[in-house]
Amino acid sequence: MIRSEILKEIAPILRDQLVVCNIGIPSQELHAIDDQPTNFYMLGTMGLASSIGLGLALAQPKPVIVIDGDGSILTNMGTLPTIANNVADNYILMIIDNGSYGSTGDQPTYAGLKTSLAKVAEACGCENVIECRDVDTGEVLQKALESGKMHVIVVKCDSGNAKNPVITMDPVVIRDRFMKAVQA
Amino acid sequence: MNIDKKIADDLVANDISFVTTVPCKQLAGVIEEIDQRDDIYHIPSNKEDEGMGLCAGAWMGGKRPAIIMQNTAIGVTFNTLATLIQYYRMPLPMLISYRGELREPVACQVEMAIHTKALLAQMNIPTYHFHWQKDVEELDNILKYTFMCNKPVAILTDANFWGGYGDQ
Numbered sequence: 001m002i003r004s005e006i007l008k009e010i011a012p013i014l015r016d017q018l019v020v021c022n023i024g025i026p027s028q029e030l031h032a033i034d035d036q037p038t039n040f041y042m043l044g045t046m047g048l049a050s051s052i053g054l055g056l057a058l059a060q061p062k063p064v065i066v067i068d069g070d071g072s073i074l075t076n077m078g079t080l081p082t083i084a085n086n087v088a089d090n091y092i093l094m095i096i097d098n099g100s101y102g103s104t105g106d107q108p109t110y111a112g113l114k115t116s117l118a119k120v121a122e123a124c125g126c127e128n129v130i131e132c133r134d135v136d137t138g139e140v141l142q143k144a145l146e147s148g149k150m151h152v153i154v155v156k157c158d159s160g161n162a163k164n165p166v167i168t169m170d171p172v173v174i175r176d177r178f179m180k181a182v183q184a
Numbered sequence: 185m186n187i188d189k190k191i192a193d194d195l196v197a198n199d200i201s202f203v204t205t206v207p208c209k210q211l212a213g214v215i216e217e218i219d220q221r222d223d224i225y226h227i228p229s230n231k232e233d234e235g236m237g238l239c240a241g242a243w244m245g246g247k248r249p250a251i252i253m254q255n256t257a258i259g260v261t262f263n264t265l266a267t268l269i270q271y272y273r274m275p276l277p278m279l280i281s282y283r284g285e286l287r288e289p290v291a292c293q294v295e296m297a298i299h300t301k302a303l304l305a306q307m308n309i310p311t312y313h314f315h316w317q318k319d320v321e322e323l324d325n326i327l328k329y330t331f332m333c334n335k336p337v338a339i340l341t342d343a344n345f346w347g348g349y350g351d352q
Contacts, residue, residue, distance in 0.1 A: 052237045052238070056244055060246055079234055174272070175244065179244050
């Protein structure tokens with residue numbers, strides 16, 4: 001499965017949750033599949049989805065799901081020790097690990113070669129680290145939500161992108177409707 | 185006057201309850217003070233752009249954030265300032281230790297100090313410079329200004345403000 005197929009499958013689980021979505025094609029895909037006010041789309045700032053999501057989870061009680069990528073985690077690897085040492089049990093970091101920089105032309109990442117992000121997360125002190133197959137994503141995510149414990153889920157999947165238009169919504173509109181959804 | 189305590193008091197008085205820090209020797213006292221405050225969640229960052237991401241999330245979650253960092257790291261934060269904090273119009277007080285200014289003992293620190301104000305000006309970031317201890321009296325107004333206009337605002341604090349660099 002490629003990322004967009006996974007997102008389509010888990011869209012019913014994501015719909016009622018606060019979601020922070022990674023820059024570029026992941027946000028375009030989620031926006032096209034199921035745009036919700038509870039989705040925070042990153043339009044720039046590669047690498048910071050996991051940090052934005054952690055800040056959000058620590059600041060309020062609703063569950064937060066971060067849809068991140070292997071390339072973005074590699075860009076901001078320092079996020080994993082911060083996550084491990086500031087436990088927020090309403091935080092789920094879901095790394096869609098397709099072994100490539102999808103938004104820039106599918107160049108290979110080190111996560112698709114020798115580097116295991118699940119092992120890195122564990123070495124950083126993260127608890128409840130699960131590496132799963134693409135077809136199991138929905139089940140693993142649902143269980144993580146029900147557990148009420150912080151999770152890091154690494155979804156191993158195929159490289160590839162769906163063709164979707166760029167998001168033209170104004171960033172302040174994205175942010176404002178998201179903040180209203182957080183407070184609702 | 186205890187500057188560290190005064191800064192932490194002003195943060196709390198302005199309802200700032202989420203503070204991320206990347207350490208600097210000049211900032212050691214204020215970081216320790218913040219760490220001890222029950223009404224502030226202190227979350228050390230590994231890098232300043234990561235810290236700004238944490239602050240953005242905390243603010244969207246209903247908490248007022250602040251970042252405490254050193255000016256030498258300003259370069260790694262420009263993309264985050266432009267495409268996250270400014271683009272989505274978010275408030276962010278940046279308490280910055282202004283290394284490389286008067287009373288600085290380490291020559292290399294001057295190399296970023298000479299660029300700091302120009303870079304902040306290029307980014308259209310309102311910038312204040314604390315050189316004398318009494319300058320801290322402006323902090324309360326600066327924090328109110330930051331959350332009034334929803335912008336990143338820089339407060340540069342040099343070695344003279346902190347009473348010298350210390351024992352080096």
